[in-house]
Amino acid sequence: MASQEVEVEQRVVAVVVIAAILLAVGLALGFGINKSRPKAVPAPAAVAAAPSADASADAARVVVEGGVVKFFFATGKADLAVDLSADVQAALNDAAAAAKAGKKLVVSGFHDSTGDAAVNAELAKQRALTVQAVLVNLGADAAAIELKKPEEMLGGTDNAQARRVEVVVQ
Known part of the structure; x- marks a missing residue:
């Protein structure tokens, strides 16, 4: 017993x-x-005057160029652009549908060379994770999304171009 x-x-x-x-x-x-998960982005306050060139260059935005969805981020932030055009929304839905159909989505983060490299790399990673969460929320299978290690953009490119995440369907 x-x-x-x-x-x-x-x-x-x-x-x-x-x-x-x-x-x-x-x-x-x-x-x-x-x-x-992407953080909620507050609606932008109404602005009476047109934004300056510096402010618009640093603003978060999303564009589609040659079938690649490019998320641009403001300096030091991982917040997504508030307003997405119909083209961008369609491209994101197409990417999610492609992932559902068995294609791979490659999410690549980039960062500029100003400031602390480790902080920049971590911020680029957070931005890529935010974009990944958007794709998953649209129905893409997380297993179909490949996150590439953040890359530092050196010389020859402006910092606004370097603070981006790209989504490519393969």
């Missing part, structure tokens, strides 16, 4: 340990998903 009691105790301990592991993994996944 003593061996049966030990066996029961071992099973109880095993169940408790497995439950604790599952809880820890669930919490880690939940925290990771929560961190990767």
